[in-house]
Structures are given as structure tokens and as C-alpha cells.
Amino acid sequence: MQNFEKLGAFYLGKHYDEASEKTTDELTLYDAKDLTTHAVIIGMTGSGKTGLGIGLIEEAALDRIPVIAIDPKGDLGNLLLSFPDLAARDFEPWIDPSAAVDAGETVSTYAASMAKRWRDGLAKWGQGADRIAQLRNTTDMCIYTPGSSAGRPVSVLKEFGPPESRDSDAMREKIQTTVQNVLTLLDIDADPLTSREHILLSNIFSDVWSRGESLDLPRLIGAIQAPGIDRIGVMDLDSFYPAKERFALAMRMNNLLAAPGFDIWSQGDPLDIDGLLHTATGKPRISIMSIAHLGDNERMFFVTALLNELIAWMRKQPGSPTLRAILYMDEIFGYLPPVANPAVEASFLDAAEAGARLRPRARARDAEPRRPRLQGAVEHRHLVHRPAADGKRHRSCPRRAAKRSRQRESESRADRSYVGEHTEALLPVAQRP
Numbered sequence: 001m002q003n004f005e006k007l008g009a010f011y012l013g014k015h016y017d018e019a020s021e022k023t024t025d026e027l028t029l030y031d032a033k034d035l036t037t038h039a040v041i042i043g044m045t046g047s048g049k050t051g052l053g054i055g056l057i058e059e060a061a062l063d064r065i066p067v068i069a070i071d072p073k074g075d076l077g078n079l080l081l082s083f084p085d086l087a088a089r090d091f092e093p094w095i096d097p098s099a100a101v102d103a104g105e106t107v108s109t110y111a112a113s114m115a116k117r118w119r120d121g122l123a124k125w126g127q128g129a130d131r132i133a134q135l136r137n138t139t140d141m142c143i144y145t146p147g148s149s150a151g152r153p154v155s156v157l158k159e160f161g162p163p164e165s166r167d168s169d170a171m172r173e174k175i176q177t178t179v180q181n182v183l184t185l186l187d188i189d190a191d192p193l194t195s196r197e198h199i200l201l202s203n204i205f206s207d208v209w210s211r212g213e214s215l216d217l218p219r220l221i222g223a224i225q226a227p228g229i230d231r232i233g234v235m236d237l238d239s240f241y242p243a244k245e246r247f248a249l250a251m252r253m254n255n256l257l258a259a260p261g262f263d264i265w266s267q268g269d270p271l272d273i274d275g276l277l278h279t280a281t282g283k284p285r286i287s288i289m290s291i292a293h294l295g296d297n298e299r300m301f302f303v304t305a306l307l308n309e310l311i312a313w314m315r316k317q318p319g320s321p322t323l324r325a326i327l328y329m330d331e332i333f334g335y336l337p338p339v340a341n342p343a344v345e346a347s348f349l350d351a352a353e354a355g356a357r358l359r360p361r362a363r364a365r366d367a368e369p370r371r372p373r374l375q376g377a378v379e380h381r382h383l384v385h386r387p388a389a390d391g392k393r394h395r396s397c398p399r400r401a402a403k404r405s406r407q408r409e410s411e412s413r414a415d416r417s418y419v420g421e422h423t424e425a426l427l428p429v430a431q432r433p
Ligand SMILES: Nc1ncnc2c1ncn2[C@@H]1O[C@H](COP(=O)(O)OP(=O)(O)OP(=O)(O)O)[C@@H](O)[C@H]1O
Pocket: 043, 044, 045, 046, 047, 048, 049, 050, 051, 052, 075, 377, 378, 379, 380, 381, 385, 386, 387, 388, 389, 392, 393, 394, 408
């Protein structure tokens, strides 16, 4: 068998021969350099996109490449269910008792058969438990739950600081995204050119940041009522946005701030990219941003805030031909829509562009880059992901797929309405409410 432990090559599985419908012995080794810009995994629902993503993340971590993974569906927490001993006792707390009953087993015998299934499954792909141990030893893994203390909370709203660079483009860009973001949280759909709210907040941020100062939400509420600005454009402030109406906007923000549980947004680890990518001792991290429990506005708000931090971080990095870090998002549906233009879309495009700029342009490329074929990738081993419940590979039967898709969509709608349901998956079965 070829060696798959080459630095910079991600072992994703083996090639698949379509004619014979069998995997060949040729390894699918994905060149990490191909991820120095961006990549997208496309496939129908249940086809294994997340499984492939998890494989990529693990392989990156084994190569000491840190990952920030945005998890809108709550599927990536499985990364932490990687047990170096592959012992039944490790699996046991995570076994769903009803699955054991369905299989006609007790929880502990079911856990033992699960452990055996993992060991055998890995062995089939030439891997042993030592590889899991290596993954766990080289990487720090953590699940963040912004807006909730079920995992580690992230402090996003503590302070809105000025951009590090004082150039006018950076200032304008940060004002635009911050204001759009605050308004998203308030559920105000605002056009930057015509909305009074947007123009007022932009003027406030511009005024405060040009003095090198920061704002937090309480100070922003005060500034909306008394902005310390007399004119907006050529109009006096009160004609442009009368005090009574500014008070209504301030109240709306105040109500948000006073909502139960909202303070959690200002607690926890700061949204600091260096800290998300490496521990204080330099160990690479996999930072999973679990956002399945959030409502749509809060998700948009958080993802935009994270991307803005990332863009600012990327702009400070020197160019490099090698892969230094990965931003992975498990589902972009709703974030990069073909029609509407939420703030997050601009942030995604900026991040992608900044990434492309960081690669030295003169880098020689293979005329025909070596890429894995997706079929090969789909027939891929799983290091830690749940095996399919029925143990079968999902094939494309359009009717069944459409049914599964409808089922998943309605399940995910039901899930989103209830924070506890999603965050409880982060607990062993016995500790769930
Ligand atoms: N290579 C694989 N071989 C066998 N089973 C797999 C493979 N990849 C994924 N699976 C199984 O198929 C099921 C669906 O996989 P996954 O969640 O990765 O699909 P998806 O494309 O991300 O679906 P969705 O669009 O709903 O997010 C899971 O139960 C998973 O364990």
C-alpha cells in the first residue's frame, strides 16, 4: 500500500473505478496546496459532503494545520467523538438507548459492537487507533456555542473597536459591515444608502472610531440618543432623524440587550482568530463554531462578525505558498444566496478574495492539477464520523433523496425553534435533559 502519511497530502480514501464499481488500491491524496484559495463540496443531501469535510479537517489537523469550522447544522461536534482506545466504554455514554433496543442489544453490548465496527472500518482503510491518538495529541479541539453556554461561549458583543488600519477603505468597510451586522441583530433590513438607521449608525461609528475609541452596545444606545454630531450630510441631526424616533431605535436596542440570556453574547473567549487557530503553547486547534441553536438573524450576525475578524487577520498575514489554516463552513445555504445581499455575503467574498491575494501570484501550477474525484472521495473511510445508520452507502435515487431532503428540512426547522434540543447533543446521553 502507498504511504498516506505525507505532509501536505490529505488521505481522503481510494480511487473508484466506475466501470467495475469498485475501489482501486490507488490512494486519493489531496494536495493541501489546492486549498490555499477556496473550494466547495457539492452534492445532494445525504451524499457525504459533511463526511468528506470531516475527513479533510482531520487530515489537516494531522498535518498541524488549524481549522475554524462553522457548523450551522450541529454535525461537526462528531469530530470530538474520536476515541484513541476505541474502547466500548468510550462509546457507551454516546449510545442512543433506542438504537440499542432497535438492534436487539443492551447499551453496553451495542457500544462494544460499535467500537468493533470502528476498529474494523478503520483497518479496512489501512488505519489504526494510533492515528486517532496522533490526531488527539497534535490538536486541541473545542466546540464553541456563541449565544449559549452549552459549549464554550464566545464574546462577540463586548466591544466594537476601530479597524487596525487607519486607511479610509478599511474604515469604510468595517463601518459598513459592523452597522449592517448590528441592524441584522435588530431585525432591521437596511439599505446603506437610503436607510436612516444605517446612515445614523455609520456616522456614529465613524465619529467614535476616527478618535481611535471603541463602542459597546450600552454606549451605542447612548450615542443613538445623543450622538454628539450636529449634522448628517448637510442636514441638521434633528431634521434628519428626530430625537423621538432615535429614542425608539435606542429602545429597540435596549430591549435586545435586556432579553434573557442575551448577556451570554458578551461572555467567554474573545473572537480572536489567533486564539481560535492555536493554543497559547502553539498547538493547532480545531475550533468548531456550533450555531445550530441560533435563530436566522443571530446566525447571520455571528458568521459576519467571525468573517470580519478573519478578513482583518488575513490582511495582516504575509503571502505563503503553503496552507496555513482552513476556514470550513458545513452549509452555505442561506449565506451565499444568488439573489439577496446579506452583509455576510460581502464578507465571504472579501475573505475569498483576500485568500486569493495572499497566494503569491507567480506560483507555478500544474497544467492539470491533481484533484481527487468525488466518487473516490465518497467511498472514503471515516475516522470519527457516525457510520450510516443502515451501514449502506447512499445512492442517488431521486424519489428517496427528495423524501429525505423534505424530512431533513422539516427536522431542521423543528430543531431550530428550540435551543435545548440542539445543544443537548453535545452532552452524553445520560446527562441530557
Ligand atoms: N464515504 C462514506 N461512506 C459511507 N457512508 C458515508 C460516507 N460519507 C457519509 N456517509 C454516511 O452518509 C450519511 C450522510 O452523510 P453526510 O451527513 O456526510 O451527508 P451530507 O451530504 O453532508 O448531507 P446533508 O446535505 O444532509 O448535510 C451519514 O450517515 C454518513 O455517516
